[in-house]
Amino acid sequence: MIESRHDAGDSGPGVTLPGPSSFPVPSSATEIFGERLELAERFVSLLATDGVVRGLIGPREAPRLWERHLVNCGVMGSLIPSGASVIDVGSGAGLPGLVLAISRPDLVITLVEPLARRTVFLDEAVASLELDNVTVVRGRAEEVDLPGADVVTARAVAALDKLAGWCLPLASVGGRLLAMKGSSAAEEIAANQDLVSSLGGGEAVIHLCGVGLIDPPTTVVEIIKERHVVPGKARREAPSRRKPRRR
Numbered sequence: 001m002i003e004s005r006h007d008a009g010d011s012g013p014g015v016t017l018p019g020p021s022s023f024p025v026p027s028s029a030t031e032i033f034g035e036r037l038e039l040a041e042r043f044v045s046l047l048a049t050d051g052v053v054r055g056l057i058g059p060r061e062a063p064r065l066w067e068r069h070l071v072n073c074g075v076m077g078s079l080i081p082s083g084a085s086v087i088d089v090g091s092g093a094g095l096p097g098l099v100l101a102i103s104r105p106d107l108v109i110t111l112v113e114p115l116a117r118r119t120v121f122l123d124e125a126v127a128s129l130e131l132d133n134v135t136v137v138r139g140r141a142e143e144v145d146l147p148g149a150d151v152v153t154a155r156a157v158a159a160l161d162k163l164a165g166w167c168l169p170l171a172s173v174g175g176r177l178l179a180m181k182g183s184s185a186a187e188e189i190a191a192n193q194d195l196v197s198s199l200g201g202g203e204a205v206i207h208l209c210g211v212g213l214i215d216p217p218t219t220v221v222e223i224i225k226e227r228h229v230v231p232g233k234a235r236r237e238a239p240s241r242r243k244p245r246r247r
């Protein structure tokens with residue numbers, strides 16, 4: 001493993017790795033991370049070194065880690081209540097899960113990720129950053145057995161229909177799915193609201209997070225889990241799939 005460095009680094013002969021000074025900290029990051037900014041800088045450094053070397057982050061992402069990844073994820077914290085339990089599905093290199101763990105030490109976070117290469121990185125990042133509010137679980141969202149969470153997050157994991165089927169069962173009743181989405185959010189909701197309802201979800205709402213802080217702001221689809229549905233039963237109950245009654 002290549003150690004993360006806090007100075008503009010050279011990891012050894014022939015390999016020059018970027019240090020945090022390679023990526024100036026935007027003012028938006030100061031606002032999101034506050035006193036934990038130094039920890040966030042160390043995470044950026046880890047992503048730009050180990051994350052890139054291990055193929056978890058594309059090399060072209062390195063210069064835009066702050067805006068496109070850390071701040072982009074961090075702003076969704078405004079939708080998460082204080083002290084909430086959070087399951088981050090498909091964390092990859094820790095987005096948004098580790099960003100939330102850094103910016104919000106009050107949260108209790110579980111990262112769910114099926115790929116070993118990624119969970120190894122996540123475990124090492126948690127140890128290196130000395131985060132005591134994170135547990136890493138290797139597995140698929142639809143297979144893991146975890147206590148219901150107040151909030152289930154996901155970024156760039158799957159289309160809303162699949163995501164709702166995987167994530168709503170992981171939330172407690174009254175909890176919510178927060179799915180980071182792009183410009184397709186409204187279309188995805190329109191196409192899948194019936195399915196979401198059949199899974200026990202309420203009406204999906206779109207939030208724009210970080211207005212005035214990042215451009216574009218982060219689009220988050222929020223779905224409150226209103227009732228428990230036994231996984232696998234949902235589709236048959238979906239109103240749009242019911243056969244019309246005969247008269």
Ligand SMILES: C[S@@+](CC[C@H](N)C(=O)[O-])C[C@H]1O[C@@H](n2cnc3c(N)ncnc32)[C@H](O)[C@@H]1O
Pocket residue numbers: 089090091092093094095096112113114115118139140141142154155156157166
């Ligand atoms: C495109 S990556 C996004 C990673 C990270 N959320 C981000 O925004 O950078 C999708 C991630 O979802 C994970 N994934 C795919 N299917 C999954 C499932 N059924 N349950 C949990 N994670 C899954 C993949 O292993 C991968 O790490």
